[in-house]
Amino acid sequence: MNSRKVVYLFFTTLLIGAASGAFVGFILDWRTYWDGLMSGEVVDFILVIIWLLGIGAMWSLISQMGFYAYLTVHRFGLGIFKSSKIWNSIQIVVIAFVLQGLVYFRYTAFGTEGETIFSYILIPLLLFVYGLLIAYIKSTQTNFGAFIPALFFIVVVTTLEWLPALRVNDPKWLWIYLTPLLVANTWQILILHRLINKK
Incomplete structure (x- = not known):
């Protein structure tokens, strides 16, 4: 992958993450922002949108750091265990541990x-189902060997990137922080094989 493709991946991921974070942030509190706009607070409305874009961009940068870190760890894992089956088995165990811990x-x-534990199961369950979907798409676009690594990346790496936000138990902010991470991680994992020309 040449420098032009790296720059392309960086900026597209940044824009997609920023836009998704701003969109979800606006939707979750749209009435407040819309009422402010209708009452003539145009500058405040623009500043809020810029602020939401900034939050989304920040989380997309965290996503990119996690992406390159995982690529490195994945190569190390394959090198150390000398077998993709062993490495995939380890990744499955880590996925289960992270979901249980979450x-x-x-x-x-x-x-x-x-309070029941059900509300705390919902987000990890949705994350796991989403990870299965993205892993399936990735494996159909490349090969079945990409399924477990893609699932691991979406579930485990996204959760690790999301950890600083998990200290806030406010559903609105949890979604504002999670959305750019998920969107950026999804974009990166699904575009990678196209950028390196691997089918």
Whole structure:
């Protein structure tokens, strides 16, 4: 992959992440922003949109760091274990551990008396289902060997990138932070084989 493709990947990921973060941020609180715009607060509305774009861009940059870190770790894993089957088995175990931890640690940190664990299962479950979908798409576009690495990247790497935001137990901000990560990670994992010309 040459420098032109690296620059293309960087800026497209940045723009997609920023736009998705701003879009979700606006949708989740659209009435407040729209009412402000209708009451003549145009400058405030523009500043809020710029601010949401900035948040999305920041998380897309975190996504890109995670992407290159995973590519490095993946190569090390294949080199150390000398077998993609062993490395894939390890990744499956880590996926299960991360999903379980995402439920358990959030529940123990934020769960209140009388509250069920179901609401804490929902996000990890949706993330896992989404990861399966993206992994399936990736494997159909390349080969079945890409399924587990793609699933690992979407579930585990996204969760690790999302950790700083998980301290906030506000659903609105959790989605504003998660969306650019997911969109940027999805874009990167699905465009990579096209940029390096591998079918």
